[in-house]
Amino acid sequence: MTGIRLTAPAPGWAIDADVVVVGSGVAGLTTALRCAAAGLATVVVTKARLDDGSTRWAQGGIAAALGDGDTPEQHLDDTLVAGAGLCDETAVRTLVTEGPDAVRRLIDTGAHFDTTDTGDIALTREGGHHRRRIAHAGGDATGAEISRALVEAVRSAALHTVENALVLDLLTDAEGRTAGVSLHVMGEGQHDGVGAVHAPAVVLATGGMGQVFSATTNPPVSTGDGVALALRAGAEVSDLEFVQFHPTVLFLGTDSEGQQPLVSEAVRGEGAHLVDASGTRFMVGRHELAELAPRDIVAKAITRQTQLQGTEHMYLDARHFGAEMWEQRFPTILAACRSHGIDPVTEPIPVAPAAHYASGGVRTDLRGRTTVPGLYACGEVACTGVHGANRLASNSLLEGLVFAERIAADIVADGARPGRPGRTEAVTATGRAAVPLLTAESRTEIQRIMTRGAGVIRSAASLAAAAEELEALQQQAADAADAEADGPKDAVPGVEAWEATNLLLVSRVLVAAAREREETRGCHWREDRPDRDDAEWRRHLVVRLTPDRRPVVHRTDSAAFPPVRPGDPADSAVPTSLPNHPADAPEEP
Numbered sequence: 001m002t003g004i005r006l007t008a009p010a011p012g013w014a015i016d017a018d019v020v021v022v023g024s025g026v027a028g029l030t031t032a033l034r035c036a037a038a039g040l041a042t043v044v045v046t047k048a049r050l051d052d053g054s055t056r057w058a059q060g061g062i063a064a065a066l067g068d069g070d071t072p073e074q075h076l077d078d079t080l081v082a083g084a085g086l087c088d089e090t091a092v093r094t095l096v097t098e099g100p101d102a103v104r105r106l107i108d109t110g111a112h113f114d115t116t117d118t119g120d121i122a123l124t125r126e127g128g129h130h131r132r133r134i135a136h137a138g139g140d141a142t143g144a145e146i147s148r149a150l151v152e153a154v155r156s157a158a159l160h161t162v163e164n165a166l167v168l169d170l171l172t173d174a175e176g177r178t179a180g181v182s183l184h185v186m187g188e189g190q191h192d193g194v195g196a197v198h199a200p201a202v203v204l205a206t207g208g209m210g211q212v213f214s215a216t217t218n219p220p221v222s223t224g225d226g227v228a229l230a231l232r233a234g235a236e237v238s239d240l241e242f243v244q245f246h247p248t249v250l251f252l253g254t255d256s257e258g259q260q261p262l263v264s265e266a267v268r269g270e271g272a273h274l275v276d277a278s279g280t281r282f283m284v285g286r287h288e289l290a291e292l293a294p295r296d297i298v299a300k301a302i303t304r305q306t307q308l309q310g311t312e313h314m315y316l317d318a319r320h321f322g323a324e325m326w327e328q329r330f331p332t333i334l335a336a337c338r339s340h341g342i343d344p345v346t347e348p349i350p351v352a353p354a355a356h357y358a359s360g361g362v363r364t365d366l367r368g369r370t371t372v373p374g375l376y377a378c379g380e381v382a383c384t385g386v387h388g389a390n391r392l393a394s395n396s397l398l399e400g401l402v403f404a405e406r407i408a409a410d411i412v413a414d415g416a417r418p419g420r421p422g423r424t425e426a427v428t429a430t431g432r433a434a435v436p437l438l439t440a441e442s443r444t445e446i447q448r449i450m451t452r453g454a455g456v457i458r459s460a461a462s463l464a465a466a467a468e469e470l471e472a473l474q475q476q477a478a479d480a481a482d483a484e485a486d487g488p489k490d491a492v493p494g495v496e497a498w499e500a501t502n503l504l505l506v507s508r509v510l511v512a513a514a515r516e517r518e519e520t521r522g523c524h525w526r527e528d529r530p531d532r533d534d535a536e537w538r539r540h541l542v543v544r545l546t547p548d549r550r551p552v553v554h555r556t557d558s559a560a561f562p563p564v565r566p567g568d569p570a571d572s573a574v575p576t577s578l579p580n581h582p583a584d585a586p587e588e589p
Contacts, residue, residue, distance in 0.1 A: 002547050004232040005169045006501060007434040007481075008493050011182050011196035017043040017160070019201040019411055020181060022167045022226065025055035026143075027379030027400035028205030029150035033109070034408030036159055043197050044161045045183055047206070047221045050151045054207045054222060054380065055397070058143025059264035059332060060126050061136035062106075062401075063394035064099040067123045070131045072096040079395060082128040082294040083388020084522035085538050086239070086559055091385040094366055095395065095402050102401040103135065111149035113137045125269040126393035128294040134394050140264050140330045146397065162197075164189035166495050167206065167225055170233040170375060171196060178202050178374025181229075186495065201374055201411045204230060204362060205404070208380040209506045211443075211499075213355035214451040217246055217262045223499040224506035226381035230362040231505060231545040232435070235370045238383045238542045238561070239360025240506070241513040244391055244523045245456050246356035247298040248274075250349065251313040252340060257447065260354050261336040263316060265393050268292055270329065272318035275348060276305060279317070296390045296523040299353040303456050306352070315348035353456050357396060359387040359523065360513075363542060365564045368407035373565075376407045385561055389522025435549065436481035438504055440496035442473055446503050449473075454511055459528040463515045470508050474549075477501075505549075512551045513541045 017040075021032045024046035036042045046053065065075045075096040080087050107113065113135045114122040123132040137145035154161065164186040171180040180198040185191045206226030210218025227237055248268070250261040268274070268291040273281050282305050287293035293301075302314050318326070323345045326334045330344075337344050362370050362377040364384055370377055379400040386399050453466025477491065491497040519533040520526050540556045556562065 002232055002234045002545050003433055004545065004547065004549060005434055006232070006493075006498055007437050008168050008182065008184065008498070009194045011194050013191055013193075013195040015043055015160070015162075015195070015197045017041045017197055017199040019043075019203065020045060020197040020199040021203045021205060022046075022181060023053060023205030023207060023379065023381070024050045024151070025053040025205060025207060025379060025400065026146055026150065026397050027404050028053075028203070029154055030401055030404035031203050031205060031378060031408050032159055033150070033153055033157065034405055035411060036157055038408065038412045040411070042159055043199070044154065044159055045165045045167060045181070045197065046161065046163055047166055047225070049163050050154065050161060051147045052219065052221065053147070054219060055143045055400075056147040058146070058397055059140040059262055060266040060269075060394050061124065061134040061142040062103060062146070062397040063126075063129065063133050063392070064103045064135065064398055065096060065133055066100055066103065066121055066135060067132055070133050072099070074131060075099075075133060078129050079386070079392045080388070082390050082392035084296075084390055084532070085388065085534060086522065086540065087388035088385025088561060091366060095386050095399060098402045099398045102398065102405060106146065106149070106401060109149055109153050111137065111146050113145075114139065124266050125292060126265040127268065127289070127292045127298060128392045129292070134266065134269065136266065138331075139328060140266060140332045143397070162190055166498060167229060168194070168498065170202065170229055170372070171198070172233075176373070178372060184495065184498070201376065201414075203368070203407055204375070204377040204381050205379045205400075206381045208358040208361075209503070210355050210358075212447065212450050212503055212507050212510065213455065214257045214447040215249070215260050216258070216355040217249055217260060218355070219259055223503050225499070225502050226377065227361055228502035228505045230370060230372070230375065230377065231509065233372050233375065234544070235372045235375060236363045236542050236544055237361060237509060238363040238540050239389070239513075240358065240510045240543065241517050241524045241541065242359040242387070242389050242522055243355060243510070244295055244357040244359055245299045245353040247295055247302050247353050248316050248351040249354035250337060250340065250342070251352040254312055257444070261333075261340070262356075263333055263349055263351055264330070265295070267316065267318055267330060267333065270318075270321070270325075272316050272321070274298070274302065275315050275317050276309060277311065277315070282314070294390055295393060296525075299456060299523070300525060302351070302353055313350045313352040316351045317348040318344055319346060319348070321345070357391055359383075359389065359391050363561065363564065365568075366406065367410040368403050369410065369564050371564045376411070378403050378407055389524060433547070435501060436477040437491035437493060437497040438473065438477050438500040439491045440500060443496070443500045443503060445473065446470070446500065446507055450507050450510075454514055457525055457527050458514055459526060460515070461528075463511055467508070467511050467515065470504060470511060473504055474508070509543050509545075509551045512553050513543060516541055516553045516555070
């Protein structure tokens, strides 16, 4: 334990449970449903409403080997290639072999996917996939349908839910084992103010940290709360430098900030072309899959092309689809474009990369266990090793499904039983050192620092400047907290201050890892280190927080993750060299 907590009032109320799940996307709700089905007293805590997380914004679909001629082995190969040599092969094999049945169980839960005239699941292609294996719903509203089905199942099961609640810190017992979480419930929730959920198992399913950057596809709630909580609790995080920028986000202007409309990769999967202002396709010849190359390659190509031509964006041309296909296959994207004065039926769509997905997160094993006993992580907040240096399109929803089921099974197998006696008493967090809070206004400043210094293109100089500016923000907060009564005031505890403080922490860790990795790999692009260096860097960066809130970066000995528990056998191992395997293919220019 680091002995660090957010500055917050002591909990004024408490709920007892067997397990608390923090987050209500596909990962969180799947975990909660499986735990509840096993008879465990399960509480779901979510930052907004149950259906307000990142899952509902997923357009493209969920990847699984469901089609004729497709196999888990082919899905594995595509995933390893996209991950640029850093995927945990055993984790990927777990994903692709357990994935098809997990999707079928999701359908049994009530999710309705689009079907063909013969009643089979309709499948499309996305970047990095050599086969049609993306199941979708409502054309381009897959996440919304999955969220609807899971929320409906949770409500039918009458699970205890706490909405509009920001999780603050992990609670532990006297031995340092997980004993619940503290949280703040806003006025619309079931409780007001700071409280606690006491439980021997905590599952973080809080989503990503897209709000670290100015332009993002992530909803406003994605402020890195789960990663920040885990770091303060002493957990390890890994691969945080690998932030995927989605290549085709609707360009609304250089000054546009916050959540931007996504133009799904499935649009390219159905045949849309990336072109410059003159209508010339620039992905042809850059990669064998052209517009369907892995996302990091497409994002880099768009960025390079804008630099060469002195423009701010490229275009996605799908005019050849016609009005009927746009209206039936991509109604959500069509409506979003038209709401901003662009009609994809008659004109190309201006697009540019924006922050989309964190391939790294809280380090886990194949059962979702972190390095803190009793604390689990699942979905985008976690680093299972599946994504490596770059997530393959539409693997994220599948990862949430597969590893959520594994976490629920482990919680039950670990001894969590309905009403088990002798639950240890939680030690409140008030005895720990409180982190000075940032003001709400700091959020925008953090985003601009990160966009300038740690965005699509990075360098030693840009990252050093970002690190210096972030440290200055932390020092300002510390100075304000230490000031005399007549001096500058520190931030008042509240949602905006807590979110800004979480954003600062995950930003500092991201920049520390990005500075350490002196190569270009996957979605980490160092313009001063343009080559991939397998001999030096085909390994992971693991970060812990020291008691004085300093991130310490450790490089693993190989591409294999060490066990999360001392003495445990490694449940996955990747050899340092895999000759003739797709993961060792040289990265595309």
